[in-house]
Amino acid sequence: xxxxxxxxxxxxxxTDEIKAVARRHLAIDGANLSLRAVARDLGMASSAVxxxxxxxxxxxTALIIDAYDALGASAESAExxxxxxxxxxxxxxxxxAVRDWALAHPHEYTLIYxxxxxxxxxxxxxxxxxxxxxxxxxxxxxxxxxxxxxxxQITGPLAAELATVGAVIAPGAPPHLLAxxxxxxxxxxxxxxxxxxxxxxxxxxxxxxFFEHQMRAAATLAGFAA
Amino acid sequence: xxxxxxxxxxxxxxTDEIKAVARRHLAIDGANLSLRAVARDLGMASSAVxxxxxxxxxxxTALIIDAYDALGASAESAExxxxxxxxxxxxxxxxxAVRDWALAHPHEYTLIYxxxxxxxxxxxxxxxxxxxxxxxxxxxxxxxxxxxxxxxQITGPLAAELATVGAVIAPGAPPHLLAxxxxxxxxxxxxxxxxxxxxxxxxxxxxxxFFEHQMRAAATLAGFAA
DNA sequence: TGTACATCAGTGAACGCGCGTTCACTGATGTAC
DNA sequence: TGTACATCAGTGAACGCGCGTTCACTGATGTAC
Numbered sequence: 001x002x003x004x005x006x007x008x009x010x011x012x013x014x015t016d017e018i019k020a021v022a023r024r025h026l027a028i029d030g031a032n033l034s035l036r037a038v039a040r041d042l043g044m045a046s047s048a049v050x051x052x053x054x055x056x057x058x059x060x061t062a063l064i065i066d067a068y069d070a071l072g073a074s075a076e077s078a079e080x081x082x083x084x085x086x087x088x089x090x091x092x093x094x095x096x097a098v099r100d101w102a103l104a105h106p107h108e109y110t111l112i113y114x115x116x117x118x119x120x121x122x123x124x125x126x127x128x129x130x131x132x133x134x135x136x137x138x139x140x141x142x143x144x145x146x147x148x149x150x151x152x153q154i155t156g157p158l159a160a161e162l163a164t165v166g167a168v169i170a171p172g173a174p175p176h177l178l179a180x181x182x183x184x185x186x187x188x189x190x191x192x193x194x195x196x197x198x199x200x201x202x203x204x205x206x207x208x209x210f211f212e213h214q215m216r217a218a219a220t221l222a223g224f225a226a
Numbered sequence: 227x228x229x230x231x232x233x234x235x236x237x238x239x240x241t242d243e244i245k246a247v248a249r250r251h252l253a254i255d256g257a258n259l260s261l262r263a264v265a266r267d268l269g270m271a272s273s274a275v276x277x278x279x280x281x282x283x284x285x286x287t288a289l290i291i292d293a294y295d296a297l298g299a300s301a302e303s304a305e306x307x308x309x310x311x312x313x314x315x316x317x318x319x320x321x322x323a324v325r326d327w328a329l330a331h332p333h334e335y336t337l338i339y340x341x342x343x344x345x346x347x348x349x350x351x352x353x354x355x356x357x358x359x360x361x362x363x364x365x366x367x368x369x370x371x372x373x374x375x376x377x378x379q380i381t382g383p384l385a386a387e388l389a390t391v392g393a394v395i396a397p398g399a400p401p402h403l404l405a406x407x408x409x410x411x412x413x414x415x416x417x418x419x420x421x422x423x424x425x426x427x428x429x430x431x432x433x434x435x436f437f438e439h440q441m442r443a444a445a446t447l448a449g450f451a452a
Numbered sequence: 453t454g455t456a457c458a459t460c461a462g463t464g465a466a467c468g469c470g471c472g473t474t475c476a477c478t479g480a481t482g483t484a485c
Numbered sequence: 486t487g488t489a490c491a492t493c494a495g496t497g498a499a500c501g502c503g504c505g506t507t508c509a510c511t512g513a514t515g516t517a518c
Contacts (some may be wrong), residue, residue, distance in 0.1 A: 003514085003516090004515085005513060007460085007461095007514090007515090008461095009326075010461095011461090014461090020457095028344065029344055030343075031343065031345040031346075032258060034503080034504070034505090035504080035505065035506090036503075036504065036505075037503090037504095040388040044461095044462070044463090045462065045463050045464065046504095046505080046506090047462080047463070047464080047506080047508085048461070048462045048463075048505080050505095050506075050507090051460080051461060051462070055505080055506080056504095056505065056506095063295050069239045079443070102399060110341045114340065114341030114425070115340030115341045115423070116254065116423060116424070117256075118254065118256040118258075119253055124381070148289040152442070152443070154439060156435070156436070157432050158435040158436055158439070160429060161431060161432050162430075165429060165430070170284060179436065179439055179440075182429075182430070182436075182444065183413075183439075183440040184419045186413070186416055186417050186440070187409075187412070187413045187417075188264075188422065189420065189425075190412055190413055190415060190416015190417065191409075191412050191413075191416065192414065193416065193419065194412045194415065197339070197341070197342060199252075199415075201448055203408075204387060204391070204408070205387060205393060206383050206384040206386075208228065209382070209384040210384055210405065210408075213378075213380060213384070213405055213409075214405075214412070215380070215449050217409060218270070219407065219447070221443050229481085229482060229483090230482090233481090233482090233493085233494095236494095237494090240494090260469080260470075260471070260472090261472065261473090262470075262471060262472075263471095270494095270495070270496090271495065271496050271497065272471090272472080272473090273473080273474080273475085273495080273496070273498095274494070274495050276473075276474090277473095277493080277494060277495075281472080281473080282471095282472065282473095325472090344498075398507080
């Protein structure tokens with residue numbers, strides 16, 4: 001290994017270490033992460049961090065991208081081995097992967113799906129990693145029958161809009177199934193956030209079973225069970 | 227009016243004014259509200275605020291209770307005039323009231339249903355106001371048929387737990403309907419949070435129609451449409 | 453192989469800021485006699 | 486009606502803290518000749 005490459009690797013390793021410590025600090029400060037506290041934990045001067053991240057916001061952005069990628073990777077590798085034809089199983093694999101990851105990394109989940117950080121504006125780099133899980137669900141939708149029961153027709157401007165969105169995500173899917181697909185996605189994130197925030201405390205203890213029951217119901221509406 | 231009563235009224239008015247200014251500041255600082263900034267806006271010394279609230283956390287608690295109460299009152303007065311027999315309409319009235327209030331008071335909504343504030347622990351006083359909307363939904367559930375289609379039976383520990391919860395909220399309701407009722411409540415909050423956080427940006431513009439479609443679907447599962 | 457120079461990670465002091473909370477105080481108003 | 490006292494809202498200075506960011510610097514390491 002050349003000297004330059006070695007230096008680059010050391011640099012990359014310390015960058016990772018800073019992010020790792022910062023991730024731990026999310027648990028304490030939430031999104032108003034303190035650069036100085038991170039530097040202190042690493043035993044280095046606070047100014048040294050600026051060799052690695054141009055500002056606090058840039059560090060925050062790196063954490064956000066990593067979180068989206070970790071969540072996306074986790075969902076992808078849970079969904080990939082499932083029989084392509086079993087769309088319900090694929091959907092449930094995604095659901096549990098998202099929930100498990102969120103429970104294992106609550107503060108990172110909050111960073112990406114919690115309340116917006118006051119004063120922080122996410123740059124465009126965060127968009128592609130943010131769409132990974134949604135794309136998985138789009139795939140499940142797309143692999144279904146093109147024609148589906150029209151139990152609840154959607155008409156008017158919403159139908160037109162869904163057609164436009166659908167052309168990208170799941171071409172051929174009828175609007176009401178697409179709507180239920182997006183609704184399922186929203187319900188999934190809502191259920192995970194609800195549990196994480198603690199709203200289920202003193203109400204439901206059988207959380208995994210209750211979660212799965214909800215997600216099965218959402219799947220029925222979206223036609224994943226067919 | 228006696229002098230003492232007058233003094234009490236002036237005190238109550240200034241207390242309200244402090245809360246009003248603090249509410250405006252939620253938009254800037256989120257939950258890490260600055261007491262000093264609030265005092266500055268009121269043109270008073272920061273120490274003077276301590277005549278009204280013992281600490282920053284106590285002010286925050288007051289804001290939280292007010293927010294729960296305002297949301298609850300708004301949902302209640304939207305649901306009350308609806309024909310008792312039309313459970314779907316009652317449910318949709320609650321849904322739109324919650325959404326409308328959240329869109330009108332996004333930062334207060336975030337305060338109560340957003341990510342937990344790091345370092346803040348809600349006292350018990352916040353619990354009763356927090357349950358007002360849930361109780362409305364419980365009422366809708368309770369007013370339904372005791373026997374209902376058993377499309378998806380729930381068994382095991384979750385069923386037992388739902389029976390316990392159901393005894394309080396909606397006695398007689400079968401476990402799977404109760405589960406769908408809670409799921410509907412979760413979907414409602416999830417959908418509102420999702421829209422508020424901005425996840426719908428560049429995806430769905432017809433938000434009210436899309437929201438209502440979701441809530442109708444949730445109602446079907448919970449048996450509100452029957 | 454040896455020397456002069458460039459690179460660059462990391463230091464430590466400093467700037468200017470804001471924060472929550474406490475404390476001794478002023479001064480107006482209301483109460484008791 | 487007039488005076489002495491109590492109440493209490495509000496002041497302003499201070500304590501002790503933490504923050505993000507900048508800047509001139511040291512010192513080790515790698516490169517070019």
